[in-house]
Amino acid sequence: DVAAVTTRVTDVCSAAGITPSQITVTGPNPADPNRRVTVTVSADFNVLTGTILESFNGTIPLRATSVMRHESI
Numbered sequence: 001d002v003a004a005v006t007t008r009v010t011d012v013c014s015a016a017g018i019t020p021s022q023i024t025v026t027g028p029n030p031a032d033p034n035r036r037v038t039v040t041v042s043a044d045f046n047v048l049t050g051t052i053l054e055s056f057n058g059t060i061p062l063r064a065t066s067v068m069r070h071e072s073i
Helices: 002-015
Strands: 020-026 036-046 059-069
Touching: 002 020, 002 036
Parallel strands: none
Antiparallel strands: 020 036, 036 059
């Protein structure tokens, strides 16, 4: 259920103070015996300037991908 996965990803990101710019859910492919599902989340990290990154202002694009096996009852 793509809607359920998207909601869960949004909830987890919100708890961490992150607003995803894109959530992609693909799979499972019926021809794949492992029934893998891939979830990719993209977000922009706003850099807080300070003593380490004094001259850098802006955002850093972040992206994470997780591949897991779809299991059904």
